[in-house]
Amino acid sequence: MFDFFRKKNNGGRDEGKGGPDGTSRSSAGEGSTPDPSDKTTRDVLAEFTAAPLPDAVDGLLFRVSMADAASPASGFEAYAARLLSDADAPSLRAIAVEHPVELRRLNTTNLFWSVFDDSTISAGARGTILRIESVLDRLAMISMIMEDDNGAVPANAFTEGQCSEADWRVLRSIANDAGHYLGAADHDNKLDTQYGTTGIRGGNWDLSTRFAAACEEMVLPFRLEYRFVCDSGTGTIVADVSMPAPDVFLKSRFDEAAGQWVDVSAQRANAAAAYGLRLAALIASAAFGSSVGITRVIVNGKEGSIAGATIMSLEFARIPFTMGTMAAIRDGRFSAPETECDPAALFDMLHLQNSAFNLADDGSLQPVEPLEVELAVVRTPVAEDDRELSPELRDLLHADTVRELDVMSEQDADLAARYRAIMDEKDDSLLLAVAQLEDIVAETSKATEEEEAARALRESGVTVKPLYCENVFARYLTSVVESDPAVRYQRMSDIGQAARSSLSRIYRDMGDLDAAEAQARVCIELAPTSAPAYNDLITCFAEGDHYDRIIEVAKDALRVAVTGNDISYVFYRLAFAYWQTGRLREALACYLRVPEGSPMGEAAQRERNDLLSEMGNNVPGNDWDPTACLRTAGVPLAPLDDVMEVVGRALVLLCDQNMPLAAAPLASLVASTQRNDILHAVAASLRQGV
Numbered sequence: 228m229f230d231f232f233r234k235k236n237n238g239g240r241d242e243g244k245g246g247p248d249g250t251s252r253s254s255a256g257e258g259s260t261p262d263p264s265d266k267t268t269r270d271v272l273a274e275f276t277a278a279p280l281p282d283a284v285d286g287l288l289f290r291v292s293m294a295d296a297a298s299p300a301s302g303f304e305a306y307a308a309r310l311l312s313d314a315d316a317p318s319l320r321a322i323a324v325e326h327p328v329e330l331r332r333l334n335t336t337n338l339f340w341s342v343f344d345d346s347t348i349s350a351g352a353r354g355t356i357l358r359i360e361s362v363l364d365r366l367a368m369i370s371m372i373m374e375d376d377n378g379a380v381p382a383n384a385f386t387e388g389q390c391s392e393a394d395w396r397v398l399r400s401i402a403n404d405a406g407h408y409l410g411a412a413d414h415d416n417k418l419d420t421q422y423g424t425t426g427i428r429g430g431n432w433d434l435s436t437r438f439a440a441a442c443e444e445m446v447l448p449f450r451l452e453y454r455f456v457c458d459s460g461t462g463t464i465v466a467d468v469s470m471p472a473p474d475v476f477l478k479s480r481f482d483e484a485a486g487q488w489v490d491v492s493a494q495r496a497n498a499a500a501a502y503g504l505r506l507a508a509l510i511a512s513a514a515f516g517s518s519v520g521i522t523r524v525i526v527n528g529k530e531g532s533i534a535g536a537t538i539m540s541l542e543f544a545r546i547p548f549t550m551g552t553m554a555a556i557r558d559g560r561f562s563a564p565e566t567e568c569d570p571a572a573l574f575d576m577l578h579l580q581n582s583a584f585n586l587a588d589d590g591s592l593q594p595v596e597p598l599e600v601e602l603a604v605v606r607t608p609v610a611e612d613d614r615e616l617s618p619e620l621r622d623l624l625h626a627d628t629v630r631e632l633d634v635m636s637e638q639d640a641d642l643a644a645r646y647r648a649i650m651d652e653k654d655d656s657l658l659l660a661v662a663q664l665e666d667i668v669a670e671t672s673k674a675t676e677e678e679e680a681a682r683a684l685r686e687s688g689v690t691v692k693p694l695y696c697e698n699v700f701a702r703y704l705t706s707v708v709e710s711d712p713a714v715r716y717q718r719m720s721d722i723g724q725a726a727r728s729s730l731s732r733i734y735r736d737m738g739d740l741d742a743a744e745a746q747a748r749v750c751i752e753l754a755p756t757s758a759p760a761y762n763d764l765i766t767c768f769a770e771g772d773h774y775d776r777i778i779e780v781a782k783d784a785l786r787v788a789v790t791g792n793d794i795s796y797v798f799y800r801l802a803f804a805y806w807q808t809g810r811l812r813e814a815l816a817c818y819l820r821v822p823e824g825s826p827m828g829e830a831a832q833r834e835r836n837d838l839l840s841e842m843g844n845n846v847p848g849n850d851w852d853p854t855a856c857l858r859t860a861g862v863p864l865a866p867l868d869d870v871m872e873v874v875g876r877a878l879v880l881l882c883d884q885n886m887p888l889a890a891a892p893l894a895s896l897v898a899s900t901q902r903n904d905i906l907h908a909v910a911a912s913l914r915q916g917v
Contacts, residue, residue: 267381267382271307271382285317287307309479314358337367338447372397398498398502402512405511408509408512409516411513418906425879433517434518435913438517443904454912457517462520464521464525468526470530472499497569500570500591507526511524523545523600524542526539527917547579551576552577561573613630623880625714634696657736661730664730668723670723692715695754697760698757698759704874707870708756731744735767743767746763747763747764750764758789761797769800775804777800792826794866818831820853820857866900892914
């Protein structure tokens with residue numbers, strides 16, 4: 228939490244009791260009549276998540292518009308209405324009809340977060356939603372100022388004019404907590420250890436998790452989007468961060484001396500530039516605070532969003548920052564009221580090593596080229612990365628170079644087109660399709676045997692096994708199924724595996740379950756670390772009503788399943804198999820492990836309800852433990868500890884050894900498994916860089 232939410236002795240400026248400028252709350256600028264209502268600012272803010280957001284916004288605007296002398300709006304609500312109107316909030320309803328918006332309150336920062344489908348919404352609609360989100364965040368921060376650590380306060384504790392001054396105080400004070408972040412290297416890093424493997428202190432994994440944790444903790448009036456690269460080898464962190472555009476800043480301000488609202492639209496560009504410089508200082512403090520080994524930080528400001536144009540590129544050096552910039556932050560110069568719209572004054576306080584910063588006459592920041600920086604972190608695509616793995620990684624991953632971990636690059640486009648054509652026409656003649664698919668299987672098997680690198684390894688006495696990976700994670704799990712670290716794996720043809728799977732399905736359609744089972748078993752043999760490879764065999768047994776055999780196959784699949792969808796699908800199939808074999812409690816326990824939001828969630832819920840009806844009076848009571856039930860039945864509770872230990876070890880080692888693109892998929896998996904926003908941010912930065 229930033230220090231302007233705390234009680235501090237700051238010479239009476241901004242931090243005193245009463246109004247945002249230290250005056251008594253009764254000395255209201257525009258003389259608003261007190262609201263007799265006992266509604267608190269917390270009550271006002273809670274209304275935004277208690278109803279659909281368009282209704283909550285329009286409801287507040289309506290209440291304020293209907294206020295009169297007999298029943299006045301509180302200063303807090305009046306200011307909220309002013310900000311929402313400036314943010315074009317009335318247009319939200321039309322946007323929400325086509326793009327549903329859910330508003331959440333974050334426990335970590337007590338700020339708001341709007342949830343919507345970012346892939347389908349227009350830039351303009353996205354901007355409107357984020358402007359409204361920012362208004363609500365600033366209101367939440369104003370509320371904290373009003374409370375002054377004394378608990379909930381009436382919404383009329385400040386006049387509308389005092390709320391305006393508090394809003395400006397929010398904007399100019401965002402860097403006040405830089406000292407907290409700068410000293411964070413002395414604190415424990417709870418994310419440095421992943422499933423038994425601990426990153427090197429001050430190494431890339433330690434730096435990445437510390438820096439992301441700091442960014443996620445920041446309480447800011449505008450949404451922060453960021454990507455970064457941590458390079459322990461050169462002591463550098465480079466961060467791309469979103470900076471709000473001028474059009475989201477305040478249009479008007481209450482002039483207490485004049486007793487009226489004045490238009491400050493002409494200052495918006497300067498206010499945005501000043502905010503950007505303060506944000507850059509805060510980001511730099513978090514970067515330097517990640518480790519004493521970080522001596523250089525480059526902050527690239529992106530206008531409007533992380534995908535926006537670069538509007539500033541600032542290079543900070545550790546000693547000038549800690550001795551110069553931090554002095555200005557600590558003594559209050561960096562957050563002084565006179566600097567609210569004075570980026571030039573703030574720029575001088577940053578003591579930069581280098582910069583690309585072009586401020587136009589109207590105060591707007593012009594696009595610039597990011598500063599060039601040489602890093603030791605290599606971002607060569609995995610499929611092209613010939614670097615040798617360390618001995619520890621070689622044994623763990625059964626590979627000698629990074630490129631051997633690639634399972635996602637395109638292999639043979641012509642063969643893929645040929646396969647698709649066969650499948651498009653298979654209904655015309657299943658027998659012809661079988662013959663054509665078997666040709667593909669034979670061709671790809673021969674090509675695998677003759678592949679030069681693998682053949683050379685075999686001739687030198689190395690055991691090389693073919694491996695198909697249904698997803699990128701499966702390549703990292705070879706240690707789960709192979710105990711000999713000397714064994715190496717050769718990537719199988721994706722189309723060859725698809726042909727085998729299709730053959731199994733076609734044989735099922737033709738009624739030849741033995742042939743279908745044979746192909747399904749080959750699919751598993753070639754893809755032992757891919758849970759989806761077991762699906763064909765499960766379906767084959769279901770066709771023959773061999774539900775007892777499905778149970779055993781599903782258990783095998785769960786031993787290597789790591790993604791949420793793979794796990795939930797296997798539990799869905801396992802639940803039905805238990806049901807059909809009369810083991811109803813085990814079936815119910817499996818259905819309970821299929822999330823409602825998963826692809827099979829709706830079907831699982833329907834079947835679970837039918838199962839409960841069948842169980843009748845035998846439905847387990849509240850003391851029943853479904854997890855213990857599955858353990859007793861020998862069902863692996865994926866993802867298993869030994870699997871995640873391999874994932875965690877590979878992730879930390881790859882990251883610390885400057886292989887971010889190879890580490891990125893594992894970071895995404897760990898983030899999803901733990902549902903951790905910090906790890907999601909690390910994964911995105913490993914994957915995308917800056």
